Amino acid sequence: MAYKIEKAEMIAENIFEFWINAPHVAKNARAGQFLVIRINDKGERIPLTVSGVDGDLVRIVFMKVGKTTMFLSTLGEGDFIEDVAGPLGHPSEIKDWGRCVVIGGGVGIACLPILAKALKESGNEVTGIIGARNKSLLLLKDELASHCDELVVCTDDGSFGYHGFPVDILKKKLEEGVVDCVWIIGPAIMMKITSLATVPYNVRTFVSLNPIMVDGTGMCGSCRVTIDGETKFACVDGPEFEAASVDWNELMTRQRIYTEEELKARELFED
Ligand code: FAD
Ligand code: FES
Structure with a gap:
């Protein structure tokens, strides 16, 4: 089919x-x-x-x-x-958390509208925080805004909204004590750094992991990640996990294991 x-x-x-x-x-x-x-x-x-x-x-x-x-x-x-x-994969854990913050970076921003909508429909107050290199990369911004009580937009170059990174805004909200739960979706390094901000506040923080996947059904082992010291397969056990449990260094190292082959495949395709 x-x-x-x-x-x-x-x-x-x-x-x-x-x-x-x-x-x-x-x-x-x-x-x-x-x-x-x-x-x-x-x-x-x-x-x-x-x-x-x-x-x-x-x-x-x-x-x-x-x-x-x-x-x-x-x-x-x-x-x-x-x-x-x-x-x-498992759906996001949607329930009445209270005050939720959903954070997106890069193409990960496009995953937020469906999440914000589900959280809102379950009675949560939803704040969106999105960050991109410049204003042309603020994907689905208006759609996301329609599902959020508040949307804060950040750009690395200051071409739109706050000149800086979503983690700066998150830190302010955490200091104000107005956050009960956080989702962060974006490049691994962005999820790692942003999620560190919530650790001192003990706020539940979910990240969506993006290791290399092949079958997506738990059979091949390529999406192996370490969570709280235990091996998990992101495709069937995730892709969302609690940020503080993730072995980020292993994830980022394993994401790069086929770089040479990927480059070759890309060059052959471009020819
Ligand atoms: P390649 O040349 O194969 O790789 C380029 C980059 O993509 C490398 O950094 C490599 O580490 C990574 N990558 C390669 N193959 C895979 C693979 N099979 N699985 C995961 N990463 C890979 N990207 C989006 O643009 N939008 C999304 O909504 C999105 N959702 C994702 C959800 C999950 C659960 C995961 C695991 C990844 C997601 N990605 C998403 C990443 C996307 O799968 C990769 O960009 C894509 O596989 C790259 O394939 P390629 O042949 O074009 O590039
Ligand atoms: Fe093969 Fe997860 S993609 S086990």
């Missing part, structure tokens, strides 16, 4: 938003889960987060970083993706 791309748009430099017709995924997908897609029968499998759901359609937002995402970015409306497996 192939899955039709119903809408495709480049929403920022190298970042694409696709709505894919996948009723079985759309029906069951919840915030925090992901898909594993394979473009054609010769393609590799890559994991992408469920960024939204609308009827039979499921949204992915991806950054062009290597061979498969480059290939994916060449597809458009009316094209088909061979396999869309999901929803995979």
